Amino acid sequence: MLTHEGRPMAVARTFKPRRRRMSATRSAAFERLLPLYGLDVEGPPITSEEIFGRLAPVAVEIGCGAGEAAVASAIDQPEVDLIAADVHTPGIARLMVDIESVGLSNLRVIHGDALEFLNRLPTRSIDEIRIWFPDPWPKPKQRQRRIVTRAIVTRLVPCLVEGGRLRMATDIVDYAEQMLDVCSSHPELAGGVVDRPSDRPITRFERKGIDAGRVITDLEFVRQT
Ligand SMILES: C[S@@+](CC[C@H](N)C(=O)[O-])C[C@H]1O[C@@H](n2cnc3c(N)ncnc32)[C@H](O)[C@@H]1O
Numbered sequence: 052m053l054t055h056e057g058r059p060m061a062v063a064r065t066f067k068p069r070r071r072r073m074s075a076t077r078s079a080a081f082e083r084l085l086p087l088y089g090l091d092v093e094g095p096p097i098t099s100e101e102i103f104g105r106l107a108p109v110a111v112e113i114g115c116g117a118g119e120a121a122v123a124s125a126i127d128q129p130e131v132d133l134i135a136a137d138v139h140t141p142g143i144a145r146l147m148v149d150i151e152s153v154g155l156s157n158l159r160v161i162h163g164d165a166l167e168f169l170n171r172l173p174t175r176s177i178d179e180i181r182i183w184f185p186d187p188w189p190k191p192k193q194r195q196r197r198i199v200t201r202a203i204v205t206r207l208v209p210c211l212v213e214g215g216r217l218r219m220a221t222d223i224v225d226y227a228e229q230m231l232d233v234c235s236s237h238p239e240l241a242g243g244v245v246d247r248p249s250d251r252p253i254t255r256f257e258r259k260g261i262d263a264g265r266v267i268t269d270l271e272f273v274r275q276t
Pocket of ligand 1: 065066080113114115116136137138139142163164165166183184185186187197254255256257
């Protein structure tokens with residue numbers, strides 16, 4: 052979104068930087084693996100073909116945590132190229148260790164703000180954006196930090212190809228309602244609540260939600276034009 056002067060409008064960050072606490076071994080792995088598997092958040096425009104060396108469907112997972120779901124789906128769907136993003140350093144370190152040990156060539160990571168990175172990809176280039184169990188930001192004054200807001204969905208939709216999907220899951224009832232409201236009212240999206248997709252791996256936060264007795268809601272919206 053632009054200000055009346057044509058500058059990008061400041062949007063509250065959807066994450067709170069956390070202090071990184073990692074063992075020396077994990078720190079060393081992070082430093083060694085980031086140049087191999089990481090993509091710079093900022094930089095010149097880049098295409099998925101340049102990143103992965105092939106033309107294939109592309110998915111972006113925003114807020115992948117330690118990447119359990121990203122690794123599982125990269126293994127299950129070798130035909131899809133996946134970019135998984137999180138600001139959480141120990142999580143990205145753990146994810147890259149898994150990429151190396153499994154030997155995955157279809158998974159790359161962003162250590163930083165996924166929304167900034169998306170500016171590097173061409174418009175209409177992503178087949179799927181996945182947001183699994185985003186931070187709930189439950190207090191009223193924190194709500195502006197939620198990632199599924201009108202302003203952010205407006206930024207995400209142009210990244211999708213026609214027929215591309217915005218897929219979300221949450222264990223927070225009022226966040227599911229917000230996702231439904233925001234996405235249903237976007238003129239280029241159609242969709243709603245869906246059954247739990249069989250290809251969505253269980254995530255750490257999903258497990259926490261289930262253990263706490265919360266109801267999981269999956270939503271899927273498709274870009275129409
Ligand atoms: C509640 S956790 C869920 C992690 C994982 N998806 C799961 O279900 O276990 C949400 C994650 O989103 C990350 N996050 C929030 N906003 C982000 C952004 N703009 N770019 C990258 N990561 C983000 C946070 O750092 C956090 O690790």
